Amino acid sequence: MTQLPPAAELRRSIALVDDDRNILATLSIALQAEGYATRVYSDGEAALKALTDNPPDLAVFDIKMPRMDGMELLRRLRATSDLPVIFLTSKDDEEDEEAGLALGADDYIAKPFSQRLLLARVRAILRRAAPVSEPAPTGDQPAVVDDQPAAPMLERGRLQMDPSRHRVTWGSRPVSLTVTEFLILEALAQRPGVIKSRNQLMDAAYPDDVFVDDRTVDSHIKRLRRKFRVVDPEFGAIETLYGAGYSFADG
Template sequence: MAEAPIRPDADPASGSGRRQCIALVDDDRHILTTVSIGLQAEGFATRVYTDGEAALRALLENPPDLAIFDIKMPRMDGLRLLQLLREQSSLPVIFLTSKDEEPDEALGLALGADDYITKPFSQRLLIARIRAILRRTELVRAEPDEAVPEGLPEPIVRGRLALDPARHRVTWNGEPVSLTVTEFLILEAMAIRPGVVKSRNQLMDAAYSEDIFVDDRTIDSHIKRLRRKFRALDPEFSAIDTLYGAGYCFADG
């Protein structure tokens, strides 16, 4: 099925008053309706989809600010949807998972999800997670020639790596690397002090707000994905070191 609007005014408004838009992808219409109404009450615009294939086309053609995927869906499940989306987009994504879907949850993080929430969930928790991720993505859409506001961090150059925190841009040997916000924050935390080992807890603190709790495997999944992205450009990439039992560090100073 194609897009299933909850309200006539559910699409994002244009102009300076544009509301942040959340896309919901789930084959359960009750969840779509309940979550959409709750988000709209918090000032968000919403778009809803009951089909992964239709959602993928829409997310690429007209990206929202954030998307929420169910995992178990017919035709195209949430994992496959995320995998195809990540080939072309770093759009922030939250997964909704059932308690019996922990292996899928881990795979979702490895594929590039920014967060996950276990069903049943509270609207308050969901909104808190959404706002936390959106706060981290505020600068992602800055224009290349837009002046960087005073007080924001300067670009970081570490050997072949260059990071621009103000514009969420990363290059390796001059080639751009597309990272999600969570991946960027983890890499930045290591690159600020090359050679200094960062524990998983320290990397969690850098990448997630205080009200989000994740376990060790979440950071490990993001590190694996970071390495895979850099090795796609440079098969010899080895700048992220693992110190077993201690954490990770950036070694290409």
């Protein structure tokens, strides 16, 4: 019997938003060749409603677009959604990178980029995201049974994390996190008081040797703190040891 690729992986859908139709066509072909379904949009306004009404598993946004740029698209999307997002930025525009991460992007790639790099980033983020549920089987297709044990709840003081459902609460109040933010917080909370370097946090949030630089982790930490301070203005559980890294205090 021929072994079929994992059904969940084949069904993963990716939205591409870019005003350059050549980039849309090239990336769509490359992603489809890897087994992903793709949806393409040439401007942010057209993408916003579609991504809100029928979210894909991941989206790739160009920043520089007319009408509604990628920053504004992400800002509006983050009001209601934690959809994983990769930003495409200009090669040397650090302000774009930092602003995108501050808005809640999971990753960014500087143009010009290789398709191989983008595919690696896409695979890494989708593996970190919650698994998609399997539909009822049709015809001769065998049922896919998820026999993986549920990840245990993580409780640290007022913090509760449910990795199986990607849910976080602080003092019983929900806190909405992106995949990257969740994994960074989980890495810190697993060992309270232990200092985790930026490299260790990168390894937790970006597996498979996907390179990111220091400011990426710093930007995610800043956003984590802001989100928790919305529900608790006195939140201070994520501590900084300058020159060494970050730690979680559950006291």
